[in-house]
Amino acid sequence: MSEVQTVRGHRPAASPVARYLAILLGLLLLAAAGVAGRDLYIRYADVEWQPWVSTATNWISALSYRNWMLPAGIAALIIGLLLLWASVRPRTKTHREINSEVAVWMRPVDIARMCTASAQRVPGVMGAHTVARKRSIDVTVIGNPQDQKLRDELQQSLRPLADLVAGAPALNVQVQKKEASK
Structure with a gap:
């Protein structure tokens, strides 16, 4: 029996900057093709219009050095x-890998939402907010800061979720007292 080898997919990344520059260049080339088509129409049709390309080339050929040309x-x-830098720069990585048998990635905002939802299900939590960074997951909870049982339940609830993220980010849980409204 042969062993099946799993293949990990490529990590998701943002669109390259060169993609948008290529779209812009394509639109400019379409405009240039329109100008060339107009000049061809003028050459072979019986119209009294002035061609743009020959007018522009005559203007350029008559130019002499001016102070604005160096800048x-x-x-x-x-x-x-x-443009050269934009075409070769590495694409920004947008997702974090999840420890799994198959290739799974999540956006940092999704990791934060998952941790916030898990923290909000813990009894004694009045609100939660999470920020997922490259090396840490910071969860801020509104509750009783002196309640050690709350801290233990939050760690028990959030630790398995933090362990899912590849790279073992640190889990920082902070419990804050709700401030009185003014």
Whole structure:
């Protein structure tokens, strides 16, 4: 009997910045194709319009050095370097891996919601708020700060959820007293 090897999927990541730049470039090229099509129509049709491409190239050929050209060239170089950087930069990782037999990832906001919901089910908790970070899960609970049983039940409820997240983030549970409304 052969052994089945499991394959882990790729970690979800944000869309690359270059995707949006490519869409913008595609729209600009479509506009350029429209201009070229208009000039071809003028050349082969019997209309009295002025072609745009030959007018623009004649204007460019008549240019001589002006003071604005050096800063414009530097700006074009900077924009080109930024576009190059955007095309090769790594994509932002958006999800955290969950310890499981199959490849499962969750967004940090989903991990926080899961922990908040679990904390709110513990008796004695009046409210809860969670922030899931790369190295820690911070749960803030409104309840009685002197109640050790509440702290133990919160740890018992939240520890299995924190252990699900790969990388073993630290679980920080803070119990605060409800402040009186003003």
